[in-house]
Amino acid sequence: MMKLDGITAFVATVDQTSISAAARRLGLAKSVVSERLAELERALGATLLQRSTRRLTLTSAGEAFLPRAQRILREMEEAAAEIDARSGKLAGPLRISAPVGFGILHLGPAIARFLQEHPGIEMSLDLDDRFVDAATGGFDAVLRHGAIGDGRLIARRLATSRRLLVAAPSYLAEHGKPTSLTELEGHTAILYANRSGDWRFAAGSGWTVMRPRAALRVNNGIVMRDAVLAGLGLAMLPTFFLHQEIKTGALIEVDIGWPAEGAELFLTYPRDHGAASKIRAFGDSLRRSFGDPPYWEQP
Incomplete structure (x- = not known):
């Protein structure tokens, strides 16, 4: 029968890449960890680790067993956490x-x-x-x-x-401030790369979608905000990225008459x-x- 201490020894040995390091991590003698590994292999009827003088490598059986062993230990941790939670800890x-x-x-x-x-x-x-x-x-x-x-x-x-359509004062001074969807179509955008590049505005009971021309596509909101601050174009960003810049006037909200899709x-x-x-x-x-x-x- 498999024992939990054998599974613990196996996962620790794989994580630490050596029995000696696993023993130090577990606070046990190296001989104890080795015996627990051997007992686990006997219980499974398979060799999990190929031992050599230089390193340990997983056998095919070890590779198959490792994710299950990790899941067993994780579920044990979570079960203990559930018990702690019931006691208020x-x-x-x-x-x-x-x-x-x-x-x-x-x-x-x-x-x-x-x-x-x-x-x-x-x-x-x-x-x-x-x-x-x-x-x-x-x-x-x-x-x-x-x-x-x-x-x-x-x-x-x-x-x-909220998502706000914003621009830097320098950009608006050079290109003008759009006040309608038609005027907005002639402007340049900074777009988020990990989602659709569409800008969606609530119009009555539906949505009006615009596909702006992009000066920059990037997968990070802070970089988007900095690009807008530099005057490269307009961007639609959640307020959690730019509430301070709106308060200080470093960025200006652009109102085209319809609110943007929220977040x-x-x-x-x-x-x-x-x-x-x-x-x-x-x-x-x-x-x-x-x-x-x-x-x-x-x-």
């Missing part, structure tokens, strides 16, 4: 992915507050502007702004944001996730930190 790892720009501008203080509230949690944060699948990407939860539309996921709304920030995670209590607590803490309405929407 949250602990253990929490892996979060978030967009780069939003993370840089808004997540530092919010995460610090959450970890002060729950010092037993060990958080890892990965900032990435690419699409991250919350169901299969290896994270416990993913922060995302925009529609979800995935039945595998729970999506908790954290905050809302919403969600925390998404798989429906059957074992760490749901930690994720919910994290979401609740973020909502308190952002406020309702969020501080980037307050006058």
Whole structure:
């Protein structure tokens, strides 16, 4: 019968690439780790690691068993976290992915507050502007702004944001300020590369779509904002990227008579996730930190 300490020894050995390093990480003697590995291999009836004087390599059986072993240990951690949550204590790892720009501008203080509230949690944060699948990407939860539309996921709304069409005073002084969709068509745009380049405006009960000419396409909102500040063109950005620049007058809102499509920030995670209590607590803490309405929407 497989024992959990053997699985722990196996995963630690793979992570550390040697039995000696795994023993140091686990606080055990090297001989104990070696015996636990051997016992696990006997229980499975297969060799998991090919040992040599220089290094350890996974056998085909080891490669097949490793993701299952990692999942077993992760589920054990999450089960322990669930028990802690029922007793009012949250602990253990929490892996979060978030967009780069939003993370840089808004997540530092919010995460610090959450970890002060729950010092037993060990958080890892990965900032990435690419699409991250919350169901299969290896994270416990993913922060995302925009529609979800995935039945595998729970999506908790954290905050809302308007999208504003903005330009620098220098750009408007040179090119004029458009006041209608027709006038807007002659202007240059800074577009977000990871979503449709369309600009959508609410017109009555439907949407009016414009496809502007792009001076720059980039997958980061902060770079988009900086390009607009430099006078390269207009951009449509959520207020959480530019609320300070609007207040100071460094950027000017361009009103063409119709409001732009809004943005919403969600925390998404798989429906059957074992760490749901930690994720919910994290979401609740973020909502308190952002406020309702969020501080980037307050006058």
